[in-house]
Amino acid sequence: MMRISERISAEMLVLYAFIGRQFALYKRYWHWELMWIAYTFANTLAIGFLGSGVGMVTGQEVDSKTLIIYLLIGSLMWGYLAGLFWEVGSVVSWERWEGTIEYTFMAPISRITHLIGMCLFAIIYGVLRTVLILGAVAIFFDLDISGADLPGALLILVASSVSLVGIGMMVAILPLFSPEKGTQIMGIIEALILMVSGVYYPIDVLPSWMRWLSWISPATYTLSGMRKALLSKEGISGLFPELAALLLMGLIAVPLGFLVFSWAERRAKRIGMLSRSG
Amino acid sequence: MDYDKALVVEGITKRFSRKRKREGVFGKIGFGYRIQKKAIDGISFCVDRGEIFGIVGPNGSGKSTLIRVISTLLIPDEGRVTVFGHDVVKEPIIVRRMINRVSPDAAFFKKLSAVENLAYTARLYGIRAKEAMGKIEEILRKLDFPRSRLTEPMENLSKGMQQKIAVARAFLTSPVLLLLDEPTVGLDPRSKRSLQEFILRIRDEHDATIVLVTHDMEEAERICDRVAIIDEGKFVAMGTVEELKELCSDNGSIKSLEDVFIALTGRSMEEAEEDDEDF
Secondary structure, rough: OOOOHHHHHHHHHHHHHHHHHHHHHHHOHHHHHHHHHHHHHHEEEEEEEEHHHHHHOOOOOOHHHHHHHHHHHHHHHHHHHHHHHHHHHHHHHHHHHHOOOOHHHOOOOOOOHHHHHHHHHHHHOOOOOOOHHHHHHOOOOOOOOOOHHHHHHHHHHHHHHHHHHHHHHOOOHHHHHOOOHHHHHHHHHHHHHHHHOOOOOOHHHHHHHHHHHHHHHHHHHHHHHHHHHHHHHHHHHHHHHHHHHHHHHHHHHHHHHHHHHHHHHHHHHHHOOOOOOO | OOOOEEEEEEEEEEEEEEEEEEEEEEEEEEEEEEEEEEEEEEEEEEEEHHHHHHHOOOOOHHHHHHHHHHHHOOOOOEEEEOOOOOEEOOOHHHHHHHEEOOOOOOOOOOOEEHHHHHHHHHOOOOOOHHHHHHHHHHHHOOOOOHHHHHOHHHOOOOHHHHHHHHHHHHOOOOOOOEEEEEOOOOOOHHHHHHHHHHHHHHHHHOOOOOEEEOHHHHHHHOOOOEEEEEEOOOOEEEEEEHHHHHHHHOOOOOOOHOOOHHHHHHOOHHHHHHHHHOO
């Protein structure tokens, strides 16, 4: 029998296999990544300029500094969450595209370690990319976040990553059954989350029938928590409702995501969909 | 538990269904219907430890489906498969530690180098990259793979070179049961020969059991201890090459496994492949 320390060491090696592999792949597909970063940077900058120009458009006095930070938090967090969602959702689609899926699924590893490895990469890379874009955008705007609750913001980031990862695991099964349509449905789900979560506006502006969707979206609590921490500068106690909602969602979404993924893997092995490419 | 039996396959059946559109006046219309086909139909066999067991048959005869079932990548509809006594459906992780596979398409991360791909596989099997490097170099030396090309992206390597890396990936994890699914397809005669010799050497030196799937009858004849002939998802005969030839040697015209296949199925390999393209 394998000792516990050996077991942990073996699992860490597997996690490293996935994280290292993804970083190596991103290094080789750097032009795609550069395009994605440039796109997110330009988009974030445009959103910031929109905040600067609102006063000019309406002809009324607007607290543009607060508005810019409000919008930039939305843009940056959306970039982070969408990237995370996409990475986790690509567990299957990328490997199918490369043709390696059967080899990864044939390796003697637990699926939970496989999924955690991919999620960890997504979180590490997402944080690095967001910090890079934040740094670049900060050059263009006079961002004053002195006194902001940075530990609180970090807590919100971690809690939101957990719940998004759970949803990502559920969505990752779509390309397993339909490689093309699955990826397209992933895009639609992402767009819906963007619309209802208050990325650039308070959710109160949504029609009441649409608002219930925002209540079940983790991104709503992420954005609300981030704005409280960075704009309202509330302490951790003030962030409790958002943290509790995110943790509760994570507690439900992660095990559920794992169960859904395991069910889908078994189903794909029954009907022979694991290796199909079309 | 009988550990002299590396692989026991008992009554395996696997069906696949495909959606077909109905043919109307304006072409293919409507919701369509599903057709089912048995890719494998009640196959049973055992492979002894240290044996090289060949499965020969035309494309589409069910060979790769069978390998996927043994590899834990497909769940059979009926029957049971055990690898050294472990059920492939109930104990997949234990089975996966004991097996590895080479498939006809050398599936790799195309932009990563051979070393990066192999290091990734090594880590998945609990082998540290440094430890793996020695093994990788040893295997590739035996396969005549130039060391200088190890750091090139896989997409820059020829089909033959990629196939050698695929073989190295399979041997790297020291499997006790190796599943070789058309390992020499697309290789030039020299590379094919060196790979066949490598397979024989591995069996002798590392006590590995090998299941070789091929539609190359000469290859099966050259390296397999026993051979099963598969057609339309069923084994039509099984035995040593000599036994199979004897089985069909009534008129003394049987010279090769291809002749055995024709005698048993009434069709040539090419004809059998054409018939199977319909599904």
